[in-house]
Amino acid sequence: MNNLTDEQRTALEAAAFRRLVEHLRERSDVQNIDLMNLAGFCRNCLSNWYREAAKGSGIALSKEESREIVYGEPYADWQAKHQREASDAQKAAFEANKPSPNKLSH
Template identity: 55%
Template sequence: MPTQTEIELQAAAFRRLQQHLMQDRTDVQNIDMMNLTGFCRNCLSRWYQEAANERGIEMGKQEARELFYGMTMDEWKANYQTDAKPEKQEAFKVAFEENVGKR
C-alpha cells in the first residue's frame, strides 16, 4: 500500500503532466498523442472520471473533460484543435481500437 507521501508525489506528478498538456504544450494534438502513445488528454480525463466513479462520486464524461481541460471541449477545440489529415485519422482508428476499443 502506498504511503501518504508516495500518493502526494503521484498526485503532484499528475498535476504537472496536466499543466504540461493544458498550458505548456497546447500545440500537441490529441490525435498525435493517441497515435504515438495510445492515450491522449481525453483518455486522462476518462481515467479521472473512472477513478471518481469507482469511489462513488458521480461524474460524467463532459464534466470530467471540463475539469481536466479547464474549459469545455468546444472551447478547447476552437482554441487549439487543428484539422487532421486523412492518414492521421486512419492511424487514429487503429490506435483507438488497440488502446480504448478493447475495454
C-alpha cells in the same frame, strides 16, 4: 522498491498527475490524435480515467466535468480554440495503431 508510505506515494502521484495536466494544457498545439498515435492515449482518455477513478470512489462526475478538469476549460471551448482537422496521414496512423477497445475507454 522504496521506503515511501502510501500517503507519500499518493501525494507524489497526484503531483505528477497535476504536472502532466498542466503540461498538456500548455501544449495545446499537440493534437489528441498526435498523442494517440504516439502514446496510445490522449486528453480524453485521461479525463475518462479520472471520471472512472471518481466513480470508484463514489463521486459522480459527468463526462463534461471530467474533461473540463483535464482541459482547464469546457471541452467545446478548447476544441474551438485549438483543435484542427486531422490530416489523412494522422487518420491512417490512428487506424493502424489504435488500441483495442478493451485497453482504453476513449
